[in-house]
Amino acid sequence: MAFIKDSANRTPIVDNVFAIVEKAKKAEAEFGKDAVVNATIGSLYGEDGTLVAMDVVYDTLKGIDNKKLAAYAASFVGNPAFIKDVSGWVLNGHSRLCEEIIATPGGTGAVGMSIENTLEPGQTLIIPEIAWGSYALMAQMNNLEVARYNLFRDGKFDVESLKETCRKVMEKQDKLTLIINDPCHNPTGYSLSDEEWKEVISFLNECSKTHPVILINDIAYIDFSYRKKQARDYMENFNDISDDVVVCIAFSISKSMTSYGLRCGAVIILAQKEEAVHEMKVVLEKQARAIWSNINNGAMEMFSQIMENKADEYEKEKDYYVDLLKQRTDLFVKEAKEAGLSHYPYKEGFFVTLDMDNEKAAKLHQALMDENIFTVKVNKGIRVALCSLPLDKVRGLARKIKDVELKT
Ligand code: PLP
CATH class of the missing domain: 3.90.1150.10 (Aspartate Aminotransferase, domain 1)
Structure with a gap:
């Protein structure tokens, strides 16, 4: 049995x-x-x-009214203030694209739901050869194959390997979903240069002429970049995506706020066309409701209070x-x-x-x-x-x- x-x-x-x-x-x-x-x-x-x-994180959290901590979140996509504050903090004014945001249980939830809702069972997810182990596990749980691109050639990001891997996957399926864990790649600590990002985006635009492309950009460690706020500058390149590319930025407050156990993050969906981000939002919102219903209200409130009153x-x-x-x-x-x-x-x-x-x-x-x-x-x-x-x-x-x- x-x-x-x-x-x-x-x-x-x-x-x-x-x-x-x-x-x-x-x-x-x-x-x-x-x-x-x-x-x-x-x-x-x-x-x-x-x-x-x-201190600023836990003093703020402990100062939140008990009834707020006890309450369900305002919506299945997350609290409106949280959504606004995630957009401001993560994108830092760099995006001119259409945008939707769904609160998730950490970066794990953000990456997981982006994978699950873009590929059919049996299709292939593209990930780095050396990577956070959960990507392969997420693929397995969704009955997906993985194809891995080599990370480095001559001390730099191996863009050629990424291209070759994408081309091979495009030969056998009608769509591309790929993960780039950047900046501060886990576990190597590499961050792509602006030129490397430009080359990636221009290649994905080429791919999108025949295959819709979903780029999952896992930014779990972005707030520990030594470039501080400038670590977001590369996101300007996302403004150049074609109409057939969607970017899902997986954000997590685990590292950013030293709050691994509060289980809070977000997926930021970016595209040129309103229809594309709307379609993704509708499906991800339903999945959120079906799986975790809503996200830790106290964690979202804490993030918003800090962003709005204590950012410095x-x-x-x-x-x-x-x-x-x-x-x-x-x-x-x-x-x-x-x-x-x-x-x-x-x-x-x-x-x-x-x-x-x-x-x-x-x-x-x-x-x-x-x-x-x-x-x-x-x-x-x-x-x-x-x-x-x-x-x-x-x-x-x-x-x-x-x-x-x-x-x-
Ligand atoms: N992405 C990477 C590369 C990670 O290493 C981690 C956690 O270790 C995550 C995403 C997700 O973390 P969390 O679900 O705690 O936000």
Whole structure:
């Protein structure tokens, strides 16, 4: 007897991150925190080794009236103020396109619903070769295939590989849905240049002459870009999309507000034509109602209160942590260079990823654990979560990893 539908994939989730986090915690309990480097956690930690929870965020949240916290949101697409504030904060005046916004449970909800409602079962989703694991899981849950584009060539974004992957997918299906996780790509820390974005948009416009194109731009880490507000400048290029391209920007307050557990984000749908954004909105709104109904009212209210009354205070507090992250990653990248430790081109963001094939990564990852250095193995590399490592643990780490690599 089958209780689950036949088309569902029954293979359990293999979560590499949580298993290693547990091992790191066990090592800390056994050998003491000073003896262990736990570079596994993908959340922002302070220099005191604990999770950062920004004061402005939690003071605002706790100041919200209980009845507001208790209430359902005003609509299935999110509260009007939240929608306005997300538009202002994310697009920062860069868009001249038609626009609709749906509140979602984090960036996960935004990416997930953009995938699910644009591709038919059996079609192919295009994702980066090295990527956040949930993209492939979302594809699996929707009975989609994945095609992966190579990320880098000669230290730059491999636009040619993206083009080749799109062309191949276009040969077998009538539509393109692709994900670009930018700026601050997880896990490499790469951000496309303005020229690279221009080339991508011009290519997608070409593709759209025969195939409708849905570009999912996952911006989960945008507020930890070292370029601060200028990290949004590339969005000007979206104004040049053709009538047959839709951009779905997946925004999350998890990282932006250090509020991973509040489960709040949004999908921003952009297109040249009102009909295109309206059609997407109608379908996504229905899906929202059918699956989660509405989004955490307190989280939306907190975001709006901060954007409308405390934006300067928020930016000041956040930018302190952006600067701290920069100090950590500058130090690691400098020491990696001195030690000859190879990593993917890093520009900004939470992680640096060491560059190697899967066989070598598996061996080195285990050898590092034997030395009480805990990292996360990703496709073709090892992710070092500098977002959660205090500076005194970052100092000397690249050299230590190189020494283990030389012995492995
Ligand atoms: N996109 C990327 C690349 C991520 O790494 C994450 C979280 O780790 C998300 C989206 C979604 O995060 P959330 O659902 O917490 O907003």
